[in-house]
Amino acid sequence: GPNILKTAQAVVEAAVQRRAGKWGEYRMPLPEMKVDHLKIEDMACIVSTGYGRAIVPFAHRNVTEITCHCRGAQWFVPGVSTILDVGGQDTKGIRVGANGEVADFVMNDKCAAGTGRFMEIVAEVLHIPLPEIGPLSLKSTKVLPFSTTCAAFGRGAAVTLMKEGERKEDILAGLHEAIASRVTALVKKVGIADKFAITGGIGRNVGLVSKIEQKIGGLKVTLPQEPMIVGALGAALFALDGAKKKGTIPEPAREGV
Structure with missing residues (x-):
């Protein structure tokens, strides 16, 4: 279930699809996410997770499913234990x-x-x-x-x-x-x-x-509001971190600054 984030405050688009075909043939479901005007190269940072995370050809990095679920769950449920x-x-x-x-x-x-x-x-x-x-x-x-x-x-x-x-x-x-x-x-x-x-x-x-x-x-x-996308959301949050480190996404301005 891929997610696209612009800021840590909002999920822009998400999609859940069943995997079909062989590992490594996975594609980014941009049409299903209603962002088919975008291309892979338009993405500031892509993080893959799950069983096939290491062989997603267009991912910039991969993060374990456990870590992504932990991160995503905290976004949906602050203070979760x-x-x-x-x-x-x-x-x-x-x-x-x-x-x-x-x-x-x-x-x-x-x-x-x-x-x-x-x-x-x-x-x-x-x-x-x-x-x-x-x-x-x-x-x-x-x-x-x-x-x-x-x-x-x-x-x-x-x-x-x-x-x-x-x-x-x-x-x-x-x-x-x-x-x-x-x-x-x-x-x-x-x-x-x-x-x-x-x-x-x-x-x-x-x-x-x-x-x-x-x-x-x-x-x-x-x-969580969307329990099926928690792991993907965690990956998107790590991708947002990566984009900020590369300077492709500015940090949000603070109040009064």
Whole structure:
């Protein structure tokens, strides 16, 4: 999800797209960002992040996903202490230090359990659009024990429950319960502090957010305005730093100066 920043106060444009093709064939989605009048060479500084960050051909530098999520989350949620990021491929828990740095982190990238991909698989089996599974799960009258949190076996588990005549909302409640248990166990390893934020696509899933809140002792979860672009925003903020160092973007004038 690329972002364009002109100042640290405003996101000019953002876009989220699924990656298609091979690594290294990635393009900057300027038309989707409604800035197709710009060219790559017009960008003062471009920072790449994520799994393919090192092979983005037009990036001026790359920064780890953990660091970018930490930076982006603080822009959206000033004073955030703990970040839980659940993406399509992995789950990350990040504790923010007193100076805004990454104080500690833990990551599960070896298994798709508890990730957005796992939820997509079950949604496909139930023939329910992904944005609807969270609200539907809240209508459940019983939480079915989901036999697995493994994405490879999740499809079969959902099919079995459907064949047994279980309601879709109860299956989804069980799915959300299983995922919430897994991701909160992960983030507890870095410590859950007062200001707790969720980033990534699951931030839009009200059913899962509700389950996570229950499992962290009723602590209120803070959601960024745009949870899916937090990492990209962090990269854009680092790019803004780089542009300022190169002198291509002036520092904003202070009041009275």
